[in-house]
Amino acid sequence: MSGIVTYMKRDFLKWGRGKVAVISALVMPAAWLIFVGLALPVQFTGNYLDFITPGILVMTMLSAGLSGGALLMFDKILGFLNKFLALPTPRSSILVSKILFITGRGLIQTTIILVIALLIGATLLSPLQYGLTYFILFLFGVLISTFATTIALYLEDHDSYAAFNTMISMPLFFTSSALMPYSVMPAWLATIAHFNPLSYAIDAVRDVTVGGFPAVPIIVLLVLTGGLLAICTHVFRKVTV
């Protein structure tokens, strides 16, 4: 347990000292929120900002998770992992701390985006709704950072991982329900969107914002996260035997 906290402390210290990285990660979602959320003329809703905010929050988490995937791979390439593996600290805490750090960092970023959304006119929710929103974002963060870490560990090369990251982030976002409801999508896009894990997180947050309790999406996210964690643990064990 203390190992997890110590490893996370290291990552947070390092992250906090790279000021450019801290700010640049926020620019893209903020730009989407302001330039698309405020400017896009849509017919299906009177408050597009309220509609798009859940999508942007999940997108922030997505890019935080995908960029974080490279962290454990870098620890491995640069020789840190070997030093950590030779410590008496339980080896699983290396993996757990990394996933928690990536998710935690994503939650900090989504909080800033949420504040920006409120400042430019999004509707204020009740504390319970925010609690649920954070729970869903946390779950999605664990899902995406586990996925990214697994892929990066498997590819084991920064260039390939960066290419993979670029390849999947935009298509994942555009084929989700982030920008428009299923009802206005072309049929083919709606079909894809229904299978996109991003949609589950976005729909769940959107459901929370209108006062619902999204049991089904939460269960789907839980199952997906559990499965991915099992795969990731397996890959991690394989690279560290």
Added chain:
Amino acid sequence: MNAIETTDLTRYYGVLCAVNHLTLSVNNEIFALLGPNGSGKTTTVLMLTTLLTPTEGSASVCGHDVMREGEMVRKSLSYVPQDMAVDIKLTGRENVRFFADLYGVPHAADRVDEALAVMELSDRADDLIRTYSGGMRRRLELAQALVHEPSVLFLDEPTIGLDVAARKRIWEHIRALRKKGMTIFVTTHYMDEADQFCDRVGIISRGQIAALGTPAELKARLMKDVITAKVEGMFALPDVDGIAFVGRNDDEVSFTVENGREALPLLADALKKSGCIVRSMSLREPTLDDVFLQAVGRQEEPHGFEFDKFRIMLRRRK
């Protein structure tokens, strides 16, 4: 109980045998595993530090089996790998404190100060590592390794990439640790450093120990003088009494003799008679290089293994 004990320790990477039935015991000394690149040094260290599972055989550190009691083994050792891995965005103190916390060292702050002081880094402790030189970074890694007062210290190529002064300083620190009773297991391919600073060396070639003993013992296996001749053309072993062939390295051939001054002209004549042209000759005392040449001959990097399997091996073990 010896600090490090291995019995028939073996590791295969696919078809390539990296370490071949290595039997060794090391206790309370600076032991150097000497060998060229690819001879199995790092693989041996990885197995002893529980980072790699042996294919065959067994090994123990401080009486704990590396396969069955991994955690106990890791509690009693520290490992400093070859590639310098320190967080450049953190300060020296933060880097050492990080390891102290991971080890769960009591009174961590005091121990960190102490380890930094031992490595003579106290005055730079609160600077970011990006401002540290290579030698300082290496000393910082030693401070990280020392913070929990291990009984056994594994150092993989501790002086690689450092300048002469920094190397000497690292070795002085290692000697000081040895005096405090620590067992230090070093791998290196610098023969001169092993000769000068280590208590005992094992020369490893193709995964096997080719020679084992104190540097003085090993050198004494050769006769008092070593003659090296640069030759051209056909080379045949000259048959002269009292002159023993050590080995050949490109156009240089080495011999060992009891009395070098007298043997020089005899050897020159014999070489000329055998049909080769002698370009130069030199006479000197034996070094570990000569021991190495005699023990393993000219060494080539391993080849002829399957690339795909090598890739899988790299994937498993960086």
